[in-house]
Amino acid sequence: METIKLRKITSLWIITVLFLFIVNIVLGIIMRLNQGEILHEQPATFYAHMTTHGLTQIGIWFVAGMTGINYLMERYLKTSYLANVVAMVLTVTGILMLWTSTYIGNFHAGWTFLYPLPLKIMWAKWATPLFLGSILVMGVGWLTWSVSMMTQILKKYPLTKALAWQHFRKNPTIQTPPFILISMITLIGIITCLLGAVLLLAMYAAEYFSNGAFVNDALLMKNLTYFFGHTIANEMLYLGLAVIYELFPEVGGRPKWKATWYVALAWNCTLVFILTAFFHHLYMDFVQPVGFQIVGQIASYMASLPAAGVTVFSVLVAVYRTSIKWSLTNLLFFIGVAGWVIGGLGAVIDVTITNNFVLHNTLWVPAHFHTYNALGNVLFSLAFFHWFSIQFSEKTDFEKLTKLKLTLLLIGGIGFLLAFYIGGAESMPRRYSNYPAEFPMAAPLAIGAAVFATIYLAAILIFFFQISKRCLNILFSSSSH
Amino acid sequence: MFKHFIFIIIALSFFFTQLAGAQIASTGFEEENNIYEKVYDAKLNLNNGDNRTLTQLCASKPVILALIFTRCSGICNPFLVQLKENLQFKTDTDNFSVLVLSFDPRDTREDMVNLSKSLNLENNKQWLFATTGDIEKLNLSVGFNPVWDSIRSQYDHDALLVGINKEGYITKKLIGIRNKSDLELLIRSVNDVFSPSYRLPNKNRLFSCFNYNPETGKNTPGLGLLFLTLPAVITLLLLLGISYTVRHKRILI
Ligand code: HEM
Numbered sequence: 001m002e003t004i005k006l007r008k009i010t011s012l013w014i015i016t017v018l019f020l021f022i023v024n025i026v027l028g029i030i031m032r033l034n035q036g037e038i039l040h041e042q043p044a045t046f047y048a049h050m051t052t053h054g055l056t057q058i059g060i061w062f063v064a065g066m067t068g069i070n071y072l073m074e075r076y077l078k079t080s081y082l083a084n085v086v087a088m089v090l091t092v093t094g095i096l097m098l099w100t101s102t103y104i105g106n107f108h109a110g111w112t113f114l115y116p117l118p119l120k121i122m123w124a125k126w127a128t129p130l131f132l133g134s135i136l137v138m139g140v141g142w143l144t145w146s147v148s149m150m151t152q153i154l155k156k157y158p159l160t161k162a163l164a165w166q167h168f169r170k171n172p173t174i175q176t177p178p179f180i181l182i183s184m185i186t187l188i189g190i191i192t193c194l195l196g197a198v199l200l201l202a203m204y205a206a207e208y209f210s211n212g213a214f215v216n217d218a219l220l221m222k223n224l225t226y227f228f229g230h231t232i233a234n235e236m237l238y239l240g241l242a243v244i245y246e247l248f249p250e251v252g253g254r255p256k257w258k259a260t261w262y263v264a265l266a267w268n269c270t271l272v273f274i275l276t277a278f279f280h281h282l283y284m285d286f287v288q289p290v291g292f293q294i295v296g297q298i299a300s301y302m303a304s305l306p307a308a309g310v311t312v313f314s315v316l317v318a319v320y321r322t323s324i325k326w327s328l329t330n331l332l333f334f335i336g337v338a339g340w341v342i343g344g345l346g347a348v349i350d351v352t353i354t355n356n357f358v359l360h361n362t363l364w365v366p367a368h369f370h371t372y373n374a375l376g377n378v379l380f381s382l383a384f385f386h387w388f389s390i391q392f393s394e395k396t397d398f399e400k401l402t403k404l405k406l407t408l409l410l411i412g413g414i415g416f417l418l419a420f421y422i423g424g425a426e427s428m429p430r431r432y433s434n435y436p437a438e439f440p441m442a443a444p445l446a447i448g449a450a451v452f453a454t455i456y457l458a459a460i461l462i463f464f465f466q467i468s469k470r471c472l473n474i475l476f477s478s479s480s481h
Numbered sequence: 482m483f484k485h486f487i488f489i490i491i492a493l494s495f496f497f498t499q500l501a502g503a504q505i506a507s508t509g510f511e512e513e514n515n516i517y518e519k520v521y522d523a524k525l526n527l528n529n530g531d532n533r534t535l536t537q538l539c540a541s542k543p544v545i546l547a548l549i550f551t552r553c554s555g556i557c558n559p560f561l562v563q564l565k566e567n568l569q570f571k572t573d574t575d576n577f578s579v580l581v582l583s584f585d586p587r588d589t590r591e592d593m594v595n596l597s598k599s600l601n602l603e604n605n606k607q608w609l610f611a612t613t614g615d616i617e618k619l620n621l622s623v624g625f626n627p628v629w630d631s632i633r634s635q636y637d638h639d640a641l642l643v644g645i646n647k648e649g650y651i652t653k654k655l656i657g658i659r660n661k662s663d664l665e666l667l668i669r670s671v672n673d674v675f676s677p678s679y680r681l682p683n684k685n686r687l688f689s690c691f692n693y694n695p696e697t698g699k700n701t702p703g704l705g706l707l708f709l710t711l712p713a714v715i716t717l718l719l720l721l722g723i724s725y726t727v728r729h730k731r732i733l734i
Contacts, residue, residue: 120517147719147723150720150723151723151727154720154723154724154727154728155727158724158728159720159721159724188716188720191716191719192712192713192716193712195711195712195715195716196712199708199711199712203688212685213685214685214686214687215683215685215686216686216688217686217688217689217690217703217705219689219690219691219705220688220689220690220705220708220709223690223705223709224708224709227709227712275713287691287700288690289691289700
């Protein structure tokens with residue numbers, strides 16, 4: 001069973017994530033207003049917002065997923081409180097370093113900081129090491145947390161059982177809970193991509209401090225960047241899915257889901273293929289051999305489709321013609337899965353090489369990844385936050401404003417995303433602070449997006465006040481109830 | 482089972498190390514140096530009597546800079562003749578100028594006017610001929626290094642074309658007498674149009690994904706590819722290591 005200490009740190013994570021999310025949405029709205037020519041910022045300021053927004057979002061939704069699985073894992077095994085605290089301290093330190101580098105140092109190379117941009121200093125000289133240092137600090141914290149959790153799983157489940165390989169045989173004697181399987185698969189992926197980040201940062205440091213005696217290979221740096229960036233952005237989604245597998249049947253009053261051979265196979269596929277799917281970010285890099293591009297396309301399909309297939313199947317079976325108890329937690333999970341699938345389809349369209357010739361670096365890219373984040377992963381974590389916060393509350397009006405919150409989330413989210421999709425379909429480029437005259441519809445679309453994002457923000461604010469109030473109570477309560 | 486895993490990993494690592502090798506040292510090509518750096522803003526004495534600086538010239542139209550000297554008995558003449566031939570049938574001549582600049586301090590404006598006449602280009606608006614007093618700084622900024630050979634009384638130098646865009650940045654360099662398609666890429670680059678280019682060997686770049694051999698024209702896997710597999714290999718070792726340690730501890734307890 002979880003301890004009071006774990007409850008408290010989980011509450012602190014939730015409040016921190018929600019607070020930073022609100023600030024980050026505001027940054028997103030400012031960017032859209034600038035693209036819509038309502039605000040007139042310097043391009044460097046726009047890119048500082050974009051860099052801050054991108055990395056902070058990835059960071060907070062990653063730790064949100066980790067918070068969820070850490071809390072729920074205590075149902076199966078003991079986790080390390082110390083690792084959790086280390087991750088918290090290093091994440092907050094890293095975020096502060098990041099914001100200092102972007103807003104005081106004016107670093108603005110984007111969250112993917114593609115080589116050689118960070119070394120082409122167009123900002124305070126110290127901002128580059130501070131930005132790269134922020135990733136290192138957060139990375140070390142997350143690596144500690146992930147390795148510690150993986151170790152705890154391995155203490156209880158032998159490796160082959162943690163990966164549910166016994167399900168490939170007939171009538172397995174031991175059951176691996178799907179939650180453990182998905183957490184294990186995801187933690188392995190996370191550790192791999194974080195090690196990739198460490199390597200990437202070491203290469204940057206080597207060039208930065210060598211005064212020209214060592215030069216990096218641009219292709220290697222791009223490969224490493226996306227090995228880290230693409231993989232972590234996907235793995236954080238899987239953390240949310242692990243939470244769904246654990247909580248969705250439970251809150252709906254249904255029996256717990258079990259691992260079967262196809263669930264085990266789908267998630268083992270994800271483990272292998274997610275590590276090579278990032279090659280699809282290099283389709284336009286003609287120096288990369290064609291074989292790698294093909295691997296990128298196939299791996300992208302193989303990493304996402306089987307896992308999506310079994311998850312959607314499980315969710316549909318759980319709700320179709322069954323008397324399920326619908327609550328805010330369940331609804332958020334359900335809508336989140338829909339958002340994940342829609343965003344995933346957008347991704348699969350983009351990842352197909354022939355389509356990528358048209359869609360590469362257009363607004364289609366933020367369209368699909370914002371779909372499975374803003375209307376997917378965020379909802380998975382919001383569901384967990386809500387569920388967690390009501391566990392220890394004496395009041396019973398948990399479903400207050402449910403309709404309003406969901407309506408605002410959906411209207412705001414869909415409107416905001418549609419503007420990206422329409423822009424992408426019209427070949428409007430991503431990452432432009434101001435759109436060229438060739439795209440007369442881009443600015444009006446951006447204004448529309450800002451309005452819808454504000455509606456989405458309104459929903460998040462209600463979530464924030466309700467959940468934070470309960471979490472603050474948990475944080476400052478001395479009882480174990 | 483565990484031992485087999487370790488064995489396979491070690492065997493595979495050796496196999497991949499065999500495939501990969503460090504990039505061989507530079508072959509002397511330096512086309513990739515100074516790219517996206519600002520060119521030195523040299524004061525020019527142009528054959529038409531104008532006294533503009535290089536950045537002022539670029540501001541009106543991107544420039545393709547050819548560095549030569551008029552007393553050259555070697556590459557300069559064929560280099561300019563070839564350049565002229567490659568450009569003569571181009572119809573869209575409005576989007577760049579060609580600046581033929583002497584790097585020999587002995588050359589005068591008159592020498593350059595004579596050179597333009599000998600090439601039949603004295604009335605061609607796209608071609609400009611000039612000398613400058615700032616040649617050393619300009620050479621440094623474009624990575625051009627002519628060496629005086631006192632025995633032959635000639636400069637030992639590359640045939641260099643430098644593409645400079647409107648903002649005065651070096652976008653691309655071509656060394657040697659090159660074909661039309663290379664020139665086309667240079668023209669695209671000065672106009673800020675995407676032009677794909679291959680990385681050239683550099684002795685300070687140790688971990689390339691692929692090593693290009695200019696003699697065979699083939700790419701072979703480099704150490705960089707091994708780096709790319711490193712995180713997965715370390716994770717696997719970590720996973721097996723932790724799994725082994727915790728299992729043994731459990732057995733001991
Ligand atoms: C309503 C909420 C949000 C708003 C208004 C918003 C807005 C934006 C905007 C305007 C951009 C720049 C798009 C471009 O022109 O390329 C952007 C980029 C980005 N956003 Fe969001 N966003 C929101 C939610 C999220 C969420 C939930 C995530 C979670 C991961 C996220 C992650 C990112 C990332 C990674 C980038 C790319 C940054 C880069 O290219 O360096 N955003 N967002």
